[in-house]
Amino acid sequence: MPMVGEEGQGVTNGRCEERGVGSLFSSSFTTYPITVKFTDICYRIKLQEKMGPNSSGSIKRLLGGRKPDQMMMEERTILNGITGLVSPGEILAILGPSGSGKSTLLNVLAGRLQGSYTGTVLANGRTMTKPILRRSGFVTQDDILYPHLTVKETLVFCSLLRLPKTLSNKEKVRVAESVISELGLGKCENTIIGNTFVRGVSGGERKRVCIGHEMLVDPSLLILDEPTSGLDSTAAYRLVSTLGTLAKKGKTLVTSMHQPSSRVYQMFDSVLLLSEGRCLYFGKGSDAMDYFASVGFVPSFPMNPADFMLDLANGVAQVESQGDTEKPNNIKQALVVSYNSLLAPKVKAFIDADTYRLPKGSLRSSEEDKRSNGWFTQFTILLHRSLKERRHEAFNSLRVFQVVAAAVLAGSMWWHSDMRNVHDRLGLLFFISIFWGVFPSFNAVFTFPQERAIFMKERSSGMYTLSSYFMARLAGDLPMELILPTAFITICYWMAGLRPDVGSFLLTLLVLLGYVLVAQGLGLALGAAIMDAKQASTMATIAMLAFLLTGGFYVQKVPACMTWLKYTSFTFYCYKLLIQVQYGVGEATALLGCAHHGKGSKVACGFIEEDISPMVSVAALVIMFVGYRLLAYAALRRMKV
Known part of the structure; x- marks a missing residue:
């Protein structure tokens, strides 16, 4: 499939493969496919609630006679027993309404969660080590870029800073140019990024620049938080098509989506549906509608599977069997019970049965030593960028x-x-x-x-x-x-x-x-x-x-x-x-x-x-x-x- 930029400029796979990023890393990096398993992930936070002077006497007694304006701790569950797996060459989409725990789960998988959680996250059967995390890319929901740098300048400076010192500056620039070509950014490479006050590239192009930031290190695992946020359906489709091309090269992709279109949904290999930190579905995207039909939830008219799943996660779905008679909490509770009794045992058995043999040339600590630029080199590049x-x-x-x-x-x-x-x-x-x-x-x-x-x-x-x-x-x-x-x-x-x-x-x-x-x-x-x-x-x-x-x-x-x-x-x-x-x-x-x-x-x-x-x-x-x-x-x- 040709990759198309937002302006309609085609970039063939042949050209991308000819100047692919991986070929430029042959001297420094080894191809390292990653299978990620996460089992029983739970995360809770403690919230402080200040009790005012008008609090009731029962609350006062609950506080043990302390003054009512003292702080009271309340624990909130963000993730509750989330389990799943994603393999090289696949896209795992995490769906759910706002506040369902999608971003938190992505931060857990990326090793960026500030705080402790329970459960295990394994890469190829082992805990996530620093070398593996360094071969992982994380694209945040917000487009965090310098507004007055051009697309090419942004990626070249990032390449000079992130790539190992074993590569020359010319080779690092070639890597940046290869990423620009691979992501279909050639037409806008000399356009500034821009922001709310400065006109620059489009939203889809800006998002692809953020992806390019992580693509520079040829990551084996790429995690994206709401990459289509703020994009129209066509721009979102083009962006996810780009991600699909990356997945076909053996990369492991995990992304969260709020409300993907039907065309975008069809490109997902696996889907994980969350609601209030609980799992309602995990499995192939193409099997989701059949599963929900088997537990009594069938849409009353043909609709986008993603829309229907989001309605179920919110507890507001209108289904053939019961119309709008069910309350939202009843729908969500029924789906949680169905998942725990029917789907969770199969998911656990599938994950436990999955074995992955470590590839030859696995990452070693010596690679970590070769990757860093010297202090003066960093200073020079950062000064030039500044x-x-x-x-x-x-x-x-x-x-x-x-x-x-x-x-x-x-x-x-x-x-x-x-x-x-x-x-x-x-x-x-x-x-x-x-x-x-x-x-x-x-x-x-x-x-x-x-x-x-x-x-x-x-x-x-x-x-x-x-x-x-x-x-x-x-x-x-x-x-x-x-x-x-x-x-x-x-x-x-x-x-x-x-x-x-x-x-x-x-x-x-x-x-x-x-x-x-x-x-x-x-x-x-x-x-x-x-x-x-x-x-x-x-x-x-x-x-x-x-x-x-x-x-x-x-x-x-x-x-x-x-x-x-x-x-x-x-x-x-x-x-x-x-x-x-x-x-x-x-x-x-x-x-x-x-x-x-x-x-x-x-x-x-x-x-x-x-x-x-x-x-x-x-x-x-x-x-x-x-x-x-x-x-x-x-x-x-x-x-x-």
Whole structure:
């Protein structure tokens, strides 16, 4: 069968086989078909329910006399005794309504469930080892991709990171091109992925790119969570046709589906129907309707088997024998009883009788040692990817306009200000401190929360180390963080007529760039620690308000209990350095008339005369620069992958 892209472009199997992914792995990977058995899978979670003050006396007594607003634990069953099997060359479809446990079961099979479950999952008769899991692909329900990278860039970068170091970069690029051809993505390979706000490839193409992510390692087992979600019936059919072609090459496929069309349903080899964590059917897809007819459930008119099974799982099926008289719980309970008494013993006997001989050349730990790229290679690839992805965001026209407009406005307000008008110049220097403290810190707050999903996905696949990602992310942000403030100070400095020598300008620029990097570090630390953009923004607002109020321009006599806050404020040290570059202590105090009683500003004089050397201010900024980033790294290390 030819594989057809969404645009109608045909890609023949001959071409795919000629440039197949597997042929490029011959030197590093051995064909390794996987048969997966899962037996009596049970998973329960504990929910906390807070008892309010209006709870009844019986609940109060149940709590043993404790206060009713204490927490109460309730256990909920997500999966209850699920058993099944899928062999190489087959597609197992897990059907069921929302909340039936489909995604949880897939996470169990993929070894990604956070929490303990009971039951066994075996691959070729053995427990799922790390080498086997590394030969498994997992496609999540959400399309987690960088929106500004093209299809080819996305798959090439993934190939460079995931494939073993025994392959050259040219070979890795060939693997990516082969996957593009195999999945029918050739026509859109130079189109960006896009998202809700940026126009890119279609939904079906985006889903195939996600599948391509996992196809790069030529997986023996491919698990997909709702791959047709959000696609129309035609796009869904084309996607499942692609999966069918992959299965015919000896791969084992397990996928969940919410409501497949009849054409899609016909491509499933086996079907597992779930309802509220219980199994209602497991067996061949073609035998499902005969089984339900044998237990008294026949549709009143010809319909899609998947639709009928979903109705049964919801307990709302209209059947010939009883119409709508049965209650939903009665229908589901009857199906559970029928499965346990009639089908479950046959399924268990079939699974127990199934034996699978391990192929020659099974995966060994030595392959795991060959697969990883070095730290510097990971850093280089991630930095290149970060620069490509961030080039649109870094120099977004609106952001550039914001910076240039602020610089021109400030330069116009302080146009060629008099050197002797110290009050006005102090205001300008503090405005610069305010703008370049708030601007980078609030932008950096969103860095890690926005990338959390893709970071978790790639880290769970073992694509790179945390340190290489972190350092590449910091280095990739430098162009935006350093070029825009350089443009700002270049415009504003000369318009405002600050000290007109190159040395003072360069010192002012260096102070500002260092200050920007420290402010960015604060945003990174808050974003990584909280991992919620809104909450992190709120905390950044509070922190910046505290730093600005203690920065030395507004308040001089800070209460004794709050004095320490001043020395944690990077705005305080930046403002101090900017004044020292422009005036120095002696010149500023002389111009302000600090030595004459009743003259000058006591606030300004007190701040300028405060005995803090430039080296102390520089050292404080360096410590904050390093410290904030160490806090961000430590927060990322605490995240469970």
